[in-house]
Amino acid sequence: MSHILQDSFDPYGSTAEAAGLWDSLGQGVLSTNSRFGVGQSCRPGSSNLHVSHLKTFNQDAATVFVTFAFGRYNVLPGGGGNFRARLYDGATVQCSWEFTGAGTIEFYRGNGTTLLGTYNGAFSGSATGVWQHFQIKAVMSNTVGSFEVRKNGSLVADFILTGVDNCSTVNEYANRYDILTLASSLDQVFFDDMWIYSGAVVAGEPSDFIGDCRAVQLVPTSDNSVTFSRSAGAANYENVDELINASADYVFAGSAGLLDLYGNPGFVTAPASILCLTARAMVFKTDAGIRTASLRVSSNGITSDRAAVAVGSTIGSITHPVFLDPNTGVAWGAAAVAASLFGPRTVT
16 A cells, blocks of 8 residues: 555544544644635644654555645744654654745754755745645665655656665664644644655555645535434435534434445536545544444445444544545546545444
8 A cells, every 4th residue: 555644634623633544633723724725724833842743654665755735824934944844764763854944945864863955945935825735755765765856746856865865774664754843933834735655556546746736625415325313404414514524413323334325516627637535534432332433435336445443432533545436447537526425334
């Protein structure tokens, strides 16, 4: 599997609801500041040396891609580092890159320990906000490591650094990511549409640069077949159609083997290509004992089910990324997405 994490931050009512997808968003702050004027983004905590956006990988990745939209809503103070993204081997920081007040990205071996190279003029900002899209590729090696950055959908490198030692341990891989705030300030810096994946070659999943991409949020608009109970109203989908999660209404189930499938509105504007369709649910349990849940995506009657996930007593996020249309075995088309069904399933 190359896929590690995708997040648009759009559906969260609080950062705590990211549990299950992220290990922690720390003191991250959700905001309606976003690249396209819809949905939400997430700002790292502003406390000095605060860790946020922590994710432990499902693999040891020899090549790591971190793609994201980066928004700057004020001019950061000074020329030093303000935020540092870090890749780990276990508890040891392999390498890191800093977003500085001077608009550069500095690349290091270790936790800002040994400067390997600087991407000058990497980004800009103003009081009204400037958003740019970055793809950062890190090839992990003690001898021939590299970093490559592509900005705003560029098909070639905007910055490249090769032949470096970007591993602090003898292991030439990374298995964890986080962001460290380097100054206590009111910096208005936001991340959106994040996707972390490795260079592993898996059918349908990304293993190279994916270009400038964005997440589009589609909420249920109809019931197809439902067996969950609902807290209010005449239709189940009406209880789970909020753009931002809320507990005012919901669907619920108390036994195994129940399933809801909902229709969706499709895209307002068809995208040039679709990299993935990801179903998501916010779940928690109110009774004792073990409960597990899943998500189903159905395309023309051909289904894809997520492996069962243990449900906790506080709200957490379950996602099911489906990279290829189950019906055709190739990339999703806009019409197939519009005709697809998705929803929650109880397992135990």
